[in-house]
């Protein structure tokens with residue numbers, strides 16, 4: 622299937638799933654699996670996004686990272702389709718972006734793109750070669766091509782495929798770790 626078509630299908634599927642209690646249960650399970658793993662061990666600087674309602678919820682992850690004394694950095698999508706990460710703590714002012722997610726409001730905020738772990742959002746993942754289907758901006762492919770960082774995704778049961786059922790392109794960057802409702806798939 623074309624990426625564009627699958628994207629539309631996945632968004633519809635994830636939006637419907639977001640209405641269910643099962644989705645919330647999986648969000649919680651994925652969060653616990655990540656926090657009980659050693660994936661964040663020794664990691665100080667962690668890049669995240671604020672989630673849309675049909676994505677895996679990141680708000681409790683962020684709160685937990687703050688509790689653990691980790692440094693959290695929030696993605697900002699730039700108009701040239703690059704992405705930067707900005708320090709995010711409980712008193713950081715946020716604003717809703719064009720894309721509909723919260724970003725750091727201060728345009729002068731200091732950029733920190735040298736991260737230890739990056740929690741990557743997405744619509745679908747294949748658990749064999751770890752490819753990812755995102756919203757189609759290419760933000761993460763561009764970022765991961767440029768910055769060496771341990772990447773991971775939180776993948777609920779609607780996001781996981783055995784093989785990519787979409788065309789994988791030369792610029793597509795595989796993800797290092799997939800945290801699924803069943804297990805953690807490493808590289």
Ligand SMILES: Nc1nc2c(c(=O)[nH]1)N(C=O)[C@@H](CNc1ccc(C(=O)N[C@@H](CCC(=O)O)C(=O)O)cc1)CN2
Pocket residue numbers: 670671672673676696697698704719720722742743755756757758759760761
């Ligand atoms: N929660 C979350 N945050 C995220 C992402 C994500 O997938 N999930 N991103 C993952 O990449 C980045 C933002 N992705 C974006 C994708 C599209 C547009 C955007 O401006 N879209 C235009 C259409 C542009 C076009 O078609 O050329 C629009 O909606 O008007 C902006 C950001 C960073 N933050």
Ligand SMILES: Nc1ncnc2c1ncn2[C@@H]1O[C@H](COP(=O)(O)OP(=O)(O)OP(=O)(O)O)[C@@H](O)[C@H]1O
Pocket residue numbers: 624753754755756757758759760761762763766792793
């Ligand atoms: N390293 C790169 N340098 C320049 N352009 C790139 C790079 N990686 C991807 N792109 C461009 O980004 C576009 C979108 O890529 P793709 O469809 O894989 O996005 P995606 O991974 O689904 O989106 P996102 O990361 O924003 O969620 C492609 O058309 C491609 O030309």
